[in-house]
Amino acid sequence: MTAQADTAVYVYGIMPGDVEFEEQPTGVGTPPSPVRLVHYRDIAALVSDVDVSSPLGTPDDLLIHEELLDASAAAVPVLPLRFGAVVANENVVADELLEPYYAQFSEALEELEGYQEYIVRGSYVHEAVLREIMAEDPQAAALSGQIRGADPAASREGQIQLGQLISERLASKRALDTQQLLDTLTDQVAMSVVRPPGDDYEAVHAAFLVEATGADQVTAAVRELAADWEGRIDLRIIGPVAAYDFVVTTGPSPGG
Amino acid sequence: MSTAVQPGGGSSARPSPSGLVDVIDTILDKGLVIDAYVRVSLVGIELLTIDARVVVASVDTYLRFAEAVNRLDISQEKEGLTDLVGDVTENGAHGKAKGALDAAGEKLRSLTSDDEDDERGQRAERSSRRSR
Numbered sequence: 001m002t003a004q005a006d007t008a009v010y011v012y013g014i015m016p017g018d019v020e021f022e023e024q025p026t027g028v029g030t031p032p033s034p035v036r037l038v039h040y041r042d043i044a045a046l047v048s049d050v051d052v053s054s055p056l057g058t059p060d061d062l063l064i065h066e067e068l069l070d071a072s073a074a075a076v077p078v079l080p081l082r083f084g085a086v087v088a089n090e091n092v093v094a095d096e097l098l099e100p101y102y103a104q105f106s107e108a109l110e111e112l113e114g115y116q117e118y119i120v121r122g123s124y125v126h127e128a129v130l131r132e133i134m135a136e137d138p139q140a141a142a143l144s145g146q147i148r149g150a151d152p153a154a155s156r157e158g159q160i161q162l163g164q165l166i167s168e169r170l171a172s173k174r175a176l177d178t179q180q181l182l183d184t185l186t187d188q189v190a191m192s193v194v195r196p197p198g199d200d201y202e203a204v205h206a207a208f209l210v211e212a213t214g215a216d217q218v219t220a221a222v223r224e225l226a227a228d229w230e231g232r233i234d235l236r237i238i239g240p241v242a243a244y245d246f247v248v249t250t251g252p253s254p255g256g
Numbered sequence: 257m258s259t260a261v262q263p264g265g266g267s268s269a270r271p272s273p274s275g276l277v278d279v280i281d282t283i284l285d286k287g288l289v290i291d292a293y294v295r296v297s298l299v300g301i302e303l304l305t306i307d308a309r310v311v312v313a314s315v316d317t318y319l320r321f322a323e324a325v326n327r328l329d330i331s332q333e334k335e336g337l338t339d340l341v342g343d344v345t346e347n348g349a350h351g352k353a354k355g356a357l358d359a360a361g362e363k364l365r366s367l368t369s370d371d372e373d374d375e376r377g378q379r380a381e382r383s384s385r386r387s388r
Contacts, residue, residue, distance in 0.1 A: 008299045011290060020383040050301065057304030062279045075380040079259065082287040086299045096296045104259040111261040119278065130325055144325050162325060163318025193263040198281055200317060205281075238278055244286035248264040 008086050009038075009093060010050045013069050013242065014079040014105050017044040025068060028061040029054055035068060038090050040098035043105055046072065047093060050086060057083070066241070073242035077112035079105060080242040108247060115190060116212050116240035120181060120222055122203040122233040124170070129201070129232065133169045140165050170200070177233065178204045184225055188218050193245045203233045207245035215240065259288065 010028055017039045026032035027048030037044040046068060050056065062083060069080045087093060098105070134141045143162040147155045174197060181204045182192055191209040198205065210218050219237060226235040264286055291298050 008301065013287075016382075018383045019380050021380050052299060052301060055302035055304050062283060066279045066283050072380045075382050080283070080287040082285075082289050083283040084301070084303050085290040086301045087290075087296060088299050092297065097290065101259065108259045108261050119282070121278070126324060127328060130321075130328060134325070134328075140325075147322060148326060156319075159322035160315055160318045163315075163321035166321040166325070167317060191263050195281065200320070241282070243261075244282050245264050246261055247288060248260055248262060249289050250258050250260050 006052060007049045008052050009047045009089055010056070011081055011085045011087060011093060011097070012046040012048075012065060013072070013081050014043060014045050014098070014109070015072055016076045016109060017042050019044070019072055019076045021071075025071075026064075027068065028056055028064050030058065030060075032064070038093040038098070040094050041102060043098060043102065043109065045093050045098060047090070052086075056086075069242040070240070073116070073240060077109045077115075078242040079108055079112075079247050080244050112243055112247070114212055115209050115243065116215060117207055117209055117243045117245060118215070118218060118237055118239035119195075119205075119207050119241065119245075120185075120235065120237050121205050122177070122181075122229070122235040123199075124173070124201045124203045124233055125231060126201060129170070129173065129203075130166070132173075132232070133166055137165065137169060140169070167200075174203055177229075178206065181206060181225065184221055185218060188214055188221060191246055195245070204235070209243060209246045210240075212240075 012027070012035070017037065019037070021035070024034050027035045027050075029048070029050040033049040035046055035048040038047055065083050069078055072078045073080075087096070134144060140162060143158055143165065147158050147162060150158075152159075178194055182194070185192065185208060189208040189210050193207045195205040195207060208218065222235065222237045226233075229235055290296050
């Protein structure tokens, strides 16, 4: 029987082995340990030690996980891991992850070379979109008129009806506006993924895989769309980030 | 078991507390899942749960929307409606207005706070040229 180890190895992502960091960054956990690379041939996993008895997932942990990967992705192709991957030790990383799947990881890294991910996200300006719905939908306008000034308890049914109507109208607008975003960028991006809405007033949320040389063009197109949508949708673009949305594990899971 | 570069489908909606909006949506739902790689054994580490509201249309949601409508400034309403009816196109887009995209090209860390922007200065570079 072996004694329980105090530390384990947290894995952030997989990248070419020839990446260097200017400073010595630290990783997740409290207190954090320095990150390092575990090599296998010409690829490597970015890792750091963590205390097995300490829970992970503070806001700092999440930010650090992403920042390390995004900083790396600015220099080299990166296969980012989902948050929370911990293995017993470095040998597991090299022997059970990098070696058996070397060919696949290498191929994926080659495919990503020269590409960057950008995320475009927008929220409806609450008042503007609600007025839009009132103007477009006579039923909503009528319900609103009935509810305004009425006893809240008595008008509860009408409130729920109005709310449901608004929810449906927002979903339609989200679909239309998302399509407009995709149409705007389709010729300039290699791949796109629509992300599910994160809150009630989300208008668009999508990730794009872009050739690094075409990034300026994409940013300019998003800027133009933002101008069109000024006052109606608050639009922003995030990136470049590691290609979280475009690297997938396919095939059956163990035990399946 | 294989790794592919292809669009990863959307997963269940996971909303975010303010300040970590984009990070959570990205690294908790996306990226490679290591325990799908057959021979990799995971060490169980307690993961803190992110307390967040699930985005499911519900009666509460509807009441919130109705409340928001109620709060629309009535005095502006009649005038606003007339303008909107005039300007609204097929998908509700307004006419072009001068406006700058306030976060174009912004790195993730800038969204959290300006202070953190300066502190976290991770930089990485290639130590050798990869030949093609």
